[in-house]
Amino acid sequence: MEVAIRTSEEIGYIREAGRIVAACHEQIAQWITPGISTMEINERVEGFILGEQAVPEQKGFKGYPYATCASVNEIVCHGFPSDYRLREGDVVTIDLVVNKDGWMADRGWTYPVGKINRQAAHLLKWSLKSLMAGIEAAWPGSTLGDIGCAVERTVRRGKIGVVRPLVGHGIGREMHEPPDVVHYGVRGEGMRLQKGMVITIEPVCTLGSTGAVFWGEDGWTITSADGSWGAQYEHTLAITAEGPRILTG
Numbered sequence: 001m002e003v004a005i006r007t008s009e010e011i012g013y014i015r016e017a018g019r020i021v022a023a024c025h026e027q028i029a030q031w032i033t034p035g036i037s038t039m040e041i042n043e044r045v046e047g048f049i050l051g052e053q054a055v056p057e058q059k060g061f062k063g064y065p066y067a068t069c070a071s072v073n074e075i076v077c078h079g080f081p082s083d084y085r086l087r088e089g090d091v092v093t094i095d096l097v098v099n100k101d102g103w104m105a106d107r108g109w110t111y112p113v114g115k116i117n118r119q120a121a122h123l124l125k126w127s128l129k130s131l132m133a134g135i136e137a138a139w140p141g142s143t144l145g146d147i148g149c150a151v152e153r154t155v156r157r158g159k160i161g162v163v164r165p166l167v168g169h170g171i172g173r174e175m176h177e178p179p180d181v182v183h184y185g186v187r188g189e190g191m192r193l194q195k196g197m198v199i200t201i202e203p204v205c206t207l208g209s210t211g212a213v214f215w216g217e218d219g220w221t222i223t224s225a226d227g228s229w230g231a232q233y234e235h236t237l238a239i240t241a242e243g244p245r246i247l248t249g
Contacts, residue, residue, distance in 0.1 A: 107249070200236050
């Protein structure tokens, strides 16, 4: 497995794609209100990205037809945008990838729709904590197992589940590059991180403690097996001598 080591100049190109991703998510946070459909959000995202002279990279990837994934409540990942209108109390994850001049950046984020209940708020809080724990473990010389262990320990503290089959990944010239970044593991095990690596960390968590999921007949949509709600927080980051550098926020 050959992992790309990026120069500081190349990381700068990815950072520019990440700037667009972050700016788009700032807009999404304002758009998400009760009554908007996930297809409307998708169309606004596509327009925003094109307006930045960039490409919504997910559209067309392995036949995927939309600029975003829009996953509501028990749909934990890869949900299709639709005419469904968000309701007060829902949670929705919007995941998007920007290609700017041939360089990619990726971020997914879960948003509350209006006022959400305590269980949903608990899920979002601990899911975000698990992402940040994984990022804090991503230093040169650390291992992929260190990241996975940090995520998994945080998830357990929050008494929620993590979806093991869904992983982070390298990113740069392609949306998905080596290595796979799993969200569970043992400290000190797995590939060692090197300065110049660019990866995503993106735990998908569920209120159900097992994290078990079903794949839908469309080959994309992933739903929690127990019907519990899901959340996902994701950043693209560079491994630098000074530690992890978030490129999408």
